[in-house]
Amino acid sequence: MADVQDPQKPKTPRELARIRTIAQIVQLGREHLALHGAAALSLRAVARDLGVVSSAVYRYVESRDELLTLLLIDAYGELGDAVDAAVEPFPADDFRGRFAALAHAVREWAVREPSRYSLLFGSPVPGYQAPAERTTGPGTRVVTCLMGILDSAYRAGRLAAPDAAVVHPALAADFEAIRGGLDLAVPDALLARGALVWTSIFGAVSFEVFGQYGADTFSAPDELFQHHVDMLARVAGFD
Amino acid sequence: MADVQDPQKPKTPRELARIRTIAQIVQLGREHLALHGAAALSLRAVARDLGVVSSAVYRYVESRDELLTLLLIDAYGELGDAVDAAVEPFPADDFRGRFAALAHAVREWAVREPSRYSLLFGSPVPGYQAPAERTTGPGTRVVTCLMGILDSAYRAGRLAAPDAAVVHPALAADFEAIRGGLDLAVPDALLARGALVWTSIFGAVSFEVFGQYGADTFSAPDELFQHHVDMLARVAGFD
DNA sequence: GGATTGAGAGAGCAGTGCTCTCATAACCTT
């Protein structure tokens, strides 16, 4: 039997049909997610839209949580693509520009896809725990990109020196692991600054998307975010 | 009939019993919320714990959303109390200390009550819209406290001057409204800095509570947050 | 004491996730 793991699988028709059906389910799930939100995502409703009885869907998707995981990966991928596409046009040495592009790309995607952003960065769906081994890869694309920009700027000598604040020794090992994992050169203090900037971007986006600012507190959210990004670029140490 | 609005209502026994029952329902809801999370909050389960059939609960609580609103207000109140209690012991002119106390109080409450923190600052529960007129009051206690600290520091001349970044004119009206509403004196640029610090604190707390940092990326989350607060105090302009 | 009213029970509707069995059609092998 030749069912050793050959990378070029011949794909029987049945396998192809299966893949197509799963893609349809994910697509429908994506629409339901965008329309009604994560917790309202119903396998039965997806089945109805697929023109099939609910139990049939379980042939393709193990459970509702499994579908959520698929949609999670799907959304992480799109966000990562959006960020990459926004950063790429800027010259490699325009660190500030790339940083600002990243931040605005995150925000724009979040505003465009609030339900999917909520799935990624909102409160965890109750009873659902994302399987780390399948989601950490796509889930770390944005922070990897951000840290890459910081690191390049540091290597180019274009990142302001760390301020007085000393990084607590208990964090040294963690930072060293991050540095190793992402192949970075930035010292601890700058890495900590990067982490703060990272959380701040998502804090600002989440406040806006989740409506924490209040109904009509800010009539010009674009300009508010722009200003935040300006300040964060300064915090990060760009030029 | 003397049912004009007299502030000292005599409280008939029935009214008292009703209030007691509602308090019991909220208490049970709080426990369910803490244990199983917001979306898993079930009126039927609360009814079971109350030793009563589900329809009976509807005599006291209009709907599941109504119960969520009660729990929302409840949680906002507790968070506000925690923050106030943490800030209060510091001398009125130790602005940096009060600021740090506020930040740590938020984080500690969030870590202690992740489900309730999620209800307040996580993705909105699907299909549920918090009634602004009942939640904005308790919901703004923390930011009011923060802005109060900033404002006091500013009035005392203990807040660093704003950096070069110019605040976009489109934001002027919004900032003016906030200033008026909270009776503040801080100029736009410092208010914007305050907003950034505010979102950054909650961004960092949310990342930690919602597990966005990754499973065991940081072995010393306390020290990481401490460092973030140090940096944010600098950003805010304390001393 | 009698009328009123509020509380709880119970049935019921429409929806959910998920499991099971059964028939059938598509597929692969000989």
Place this chain on the structure above:
DNA sequence: AAGGTTATGAGAGCACTGCTCTCTCAATCC
């Protein structure tokens, strides 16, 4: 091409959800 295998979908069913309705009864008020 025939026959065995298997993936697929249907349907029933269980336990749960929110919520509505009606009915009964006891507590309260006058």
